[in-house]
Amino acid sequence: MVVNDAEQLLLQAKQANRVALAKLLSIVERGGQPARELARLVWSLGGSTYVVGITGAPGAGKSSLTDRLISQVRNRLLEVAVVAIDPTSPFSGGAILGDRVRMQEHATDNGVFIRSMATRGHLGGLALAVPDAIRVLAAVQFPYVFIETVGVGQVEVEIVGAADTTAVVINPGWGDAIQANKAGLLEIADLFIINKADREGSRETRRDIELMLEMSSFKGWIPPIVETVATEGKGIDEVFQAIESHHEYLGRSGEGEKRRQARILEELNHVLQAEITRKVSDLISEPSFAERKAELIGGEIDPYSLALELLKFAVD
Ligand SMILES: Nc1nc2c(ncn2[C@@H]2O[C@H](COP(=O)(O)OP(=O)(O)OP(=O)(O)O)[C@@H](O)[C@H]2O)c(=O)[nH]1
Ligand SMILES: [Mg+2]
Structure with missing residues (x-):
């Protein structure tokens, strides 16, 4: 068997070999025949990985929040993988470098795997690459995977479609942005995070979101709104609790299974x-x-x- 054979890499990745895992994700990223074979290989190997999508406009504080959420998972002695995606860029570039710096604290922790992803040459783009990447991480048995992605446009809707819980990150003073993206937000948000709550206007922003939620016809889960100051670690416990409540809701209501089936067909x-x-x-x-x-x-x-x-x- 050749050394860089996907099966071999998978065996190594399962034994916490992060270099092997990174190579597997590069295979996914590059696409083509090797990616298709890998996707087939890991298709049914997933365990009970929980996928959390963190989305929002550039600079909203997604990476800072993710960094804090990583600590929450690590405090529970669980391992976590983070995939950062910038769908606006075909190559992983500067913004992703910033993400790495933001999550520096976890760089030496082998229980944390952080990876940025682009879609160079991947036919089917992120819509295929992201679920494939998640499945590789699930095969390696990460209990949590966080997907950080920029924006709330159509591409992002596709990406967060791969997540179990999607958190939309907003900042104080974004009333107009909420108004303009109402449909998209309502479609994807399971949880609203008003980050940078140390700044003016978070009460008004909360009211804008509440109003939007009141005017829509939600049945079942109503997305909670959590205020955070990611840089100070404020509100992070509440975010994690909201993610866990939503996880529990998906199981209890059957909505999780419905989403899983829709995802497979998609x-x-x-x-x-x-x-x-x-x-x-x-x-x-x-x-x-x-x-x-x-x-x-x-x-x-x-x-x-x-x-x-x-x-x-x-x-x-
Ligand atoms: N005042 C304040 N600044 C924050 C807070 N959270 C993040 N920041 C700052 O906002 C800037 C952007 O934070 P990031 O975490 O990189 O935001 P991001 O959404 O990941 O950014 P991109 O990945 O580039 O889209 C950084 O300078 C952070 O230090 C907060 O709660 N309050
Ligand atoms: Mg970021």
Whole structure:
């Protein structure tokens, strides 16, 4: 067996070898055939990993909060993995470096694994890479995985779709931003964190969120609002308790199972699209396609008919 074989790496990663684990996540990140094989390998190996998404605008304090939450998990003598994602950047860059610095305290703790992720060349992008990464971490039996991601746009909705509990981080004075992103926030937030509560205006921001929640028709879980000062460690116990209550709610109500099923179907959808794109683009690059292409350009065949023809070839 070759040394960098995924199975071998997985065995090593399970024995707390963090270098091996980092290599596995690089395989996920790079995509392609090795990533697909790894995804198949870890598909059913997951334990009871709980995934927490931390999302919010740049600089909201996500990493500072995550840093404190890591301590909460470590106080319970559990291990934790953090994946930081900036969907706006195809490469892991400066912001991620900042994250590393912010979580420096845990850098020498082998019970904490921190990793930034980009999607270079990963067909299917983050929508596939993130669940795959989570599954690798689950196979290694981390009880907690935190996913830090910037923003609350459509891409982030996809990313947080992979989380069990999603915390949206807001700062005092963001009333307008809450108003503008109402639909997105209501769709993804299981928990609101008003971080930087040491600044002016957190009471008004809380009122803005409460108003938004009152005007929506929530059934079951109503996202709690927690005020924090991440830099001073204030409110972190409450955040962790809110995450645990939501975890408990998901189990009790059956909502957790419903989400799990929806997630699997969504993933199938993404895998399917990626597979089709891959197979069809392989076909298009074959020399034998040149003739058909000329016919398309010459108006002898329409793109709809040709697309169906390509699909037929692709699945054979
Ligand atoms: N006053 C105050 N500053 C804070 C608080 N939490 C974080 N900060 C500061 O806000 C800045 C950004 O914090 P980060 O934790 O890096 O925020 P982030 O959301 O991870 O930022 P990106 O990953 O770049 O989007 C840093 O300078 C922190 O020290 C807080 O509760 N109060
Ligand atoms: Mg950050």
